[in-house]
Amino acid sequence: MGCAMKKFSTVIVSNRLPVSVSKRNGELGYSQSDGGLATAVSSLDVEDKIWVGWPGIASDELTEDDMAAITDELLTRGCYPVFLTAEQISLFYEGYSNDTLWPLFHYFQSYMINRDDYWKAYSSVNRHYRDVVKKVSLADARIWVHDYQLMLLPGLIRDKLPEALIGYFHHIPFPSYEVFRLLPERKELLQGLLGADLVGFHIYDYARHFLSSCLRLLGLNDEYGTLHIDGRIVRADSFPISVDYDRFVTLRNSEEVQAQYESLLEAYDGQKLIFSVDRLDYSKGILERLEGYRRFLEDSPQYLGLVVLNMVVSPSRTGVETYQNLQLQIEQTVSRINGEFGTADWMPIYYQFQTLPLEEIVPLYMAADVMLVTPRRDGMNLVAKEYLVAKGDVPGVLILSEMTGAVDELPEALVVNPNNTHAISRAIKKAFAMSRREQLERLEKMQKRIRDYPVTRWGADFLEALDRVKQQQSAAAILELSGSQLSALVERCKSAKERVLLLDYDGTLQTFKTSISPSAAAPSERLHGIIEHIAALPHTTLYIISGRPKDALESWFGDTDAELIAEHGAWRKQQGVWHKRDIDFEPVREAITPVLQDYTSRTPGARIEQKDVATVWHYRNVSVDLALVRAYTLKHELRAAIGNEDAVVHAGNKILEVKPEAISKGAAVETILAENEADFVLIAGDDYTDEDMFVAAPKHADCIKVGAGETAAHYRVPSVAAMLRILERFVECSNH
Secondary structure, eight states: SSSOOOOEEEEEEEEEOEEEEEEEETEEEEOOOOOHHHHHHHSSOOEEEEEEEESOOGGGOOOHHHHHHHHHHHTTTEEEEEOOHHHHIIIIIIIOOOOOHHHHTTTGGGGGGOOOOHHHHHHHHHHHHHHHHHEEEEEEEEEEEEEEEGHHHHHHHHHHHOOEEEEEEEOOOOOOOOHHHTTTHHHHHHHTTTTSEEEEEESSSHHHHHHHHHHHOOOOBTTTTEEEEETTTEEEEEOOOOOOOHHHHHHHHHHHHHHHHHHHHTTTEEEEEEEEEESSOOGGHHHHHHHHHHHHHHHHHTTTSSSSEEEEEEEETTTTTHHHHHHHHHHHHHHHHHHHHHOSSSSEEEESSSSSOHHHHHHHHHHHHHHHOOSSSSOOOOHHHHHHHHTTTSEEEEEEEEBBGOOOGGGTSSSEEEHHHHHHHHHHHHHHHHHHHHHHHHHHHHHHHHSOHHHHHEEEHHHHHHHHHHHHHHEEETTTTTTTHHHHHHHHHHHHEEEEEOOOBBTTBBBOOOOGGGGGGGOOOHEEEEEHHHSSTTTEEEEEOOOSSSHHHHOOOOTTEEEEEEEEGEEEEEEEEEEEEEOOOOHHHHHHHHHHHHHHHTTTTTEEEEEEOOEEEEESSHHHHHHHHHHHHHHHHHHHHTTTSSSSEEEEEEEEEETTTTTOOOHHHHHHHHOOOEEEEEEEEOOOHHHHHEEEEEOTTTEEEEEESOOSSSSSSSHHHHHHHHHHHGGGGGOO
């Protein structure tokens, strides 16, 4: 391959390619997968696309010539390989992906194995995928990453391709925060996912768990599923995957399947057929299903000899002890039930431990009077949807676990708790008693939903949603202060005759700190130097206007020429002397303090801050859920306690603040600007109190919002760090 590598505008990335490579007697072979994801990707209306992933064979078995030949062949099939060694496969895939993430994400934390070498391999392989993706992607490519094996990859790609549009889809459950937090590498995984622009899940519950973990572990609040990270929008949403509807209809109508279906009807003539098919896994609820069936036989002896459970279990991870034990338990349970209820002429369970092709599974779907789909936890479960499509106009009943992602879409199924064997027994009995008409009515409603939203629609929907996020980001970028806009702003500063800068402190010049000690928020040497330098410029007045007490501002900036305004305007330092607004806050303080003390005593991590002309209730260190409840109820109780007093309750960044209504940053700005005839005015802030300044600003002022959220400002910067870089540019004003 001597020519330069072609780069693509759309890149699909998954652990495995839809093409598997084998090597027998020195010859390479290729087999195509017909999975749902392959169908979704192949149906995408995108010409310039490539699929990146592992080709299913360890690189240890391959020569350099083999790998070159595989790469060339896969390129003709729209794929590009990521070669992995046998050790990488063992530690990254079998290890961290399936021994650590899989059990935990399915709520089987007792099966989770934590090993340092697993995590190192997982990180290393994700970096390897990143390098391959970078090799085949245009700088602004649309990249769609799939599943839990590659949770670090979106963030890794973002670092190398910052202009790329990145989507990630999580195909398994995302657990609740209380479970997810058990992972030692929880923050790294979240940060990896947040490199994506769109993070997709099967159902909203999983998206909600993800957002909850982002809030509790990273302190990131979402606004209706949207996160703002360093000026970038990240959206979390649900996209329920489905099956290839047309493919199953074609299979159902094929001569081969119809012939097998007729044979099954003849073989089970006079008997009720229950069908069950799963991969061998503890999450599938196979043992509980068997016990539920045994209870049915016990509770409904009239069906003895008249019902058969055809159970297919596909081999999986048979070299792992946990799976070996599960296989043994299944076989023992089947034998016990057959021994307890079977006769010389009839066995209640026909058990097959093998992988059947779809051409043999579809006729079983068609012939089954009842389909048992009862996993203990499943991200979606496509078996249920396959059964419904395969049934066509043949009656049948789906019994579905409430622990599947599919249950919200299929409410006409008989829904059971997979751990309740009595419920499974009752559901089977109800299914057998259900009229043909009711069975068909239920089937038709569920089939219509699947027909209206097949897997091809799912893939297109995800990419359309990803494109919409890009549009949102483009709209938000109009406010972003950078490039030519920033240069023009600096030029206006340099050419001005008189300059006034009004700067908020926390969240604008200094990041928020979790420590309750005020010293933790003290300015760095860099920040202090910036303020000192700008405040000393000729024809320049710099104001730091903050909600902090005057003593804090004095200790931090009292040695500079900066003008200081504390407690949102209650205190102002002019020509070295502090002046206080003539406002009596004590009646309000007396009214609210008992309420605040009561809430603080019942809210671990909360604290009260008494200012000269305000009282603040801090809840930054309170657990998230409790904080939301307490802040909501406290706000209403404080308003009631204030009564007719001239005071307001403001909800800020993890605070509730009670202060006189007459005091605000907006009022302070109006006073300051009335005293100054500046032709250059810059105002910067980050929260609701600073919006008062933006609204009060004259038309010629330049207002900068730091961070996310709606704003009246003209410009936006993503972070405190970005704001400091802008102020460093303002030092150039000294050249005037």
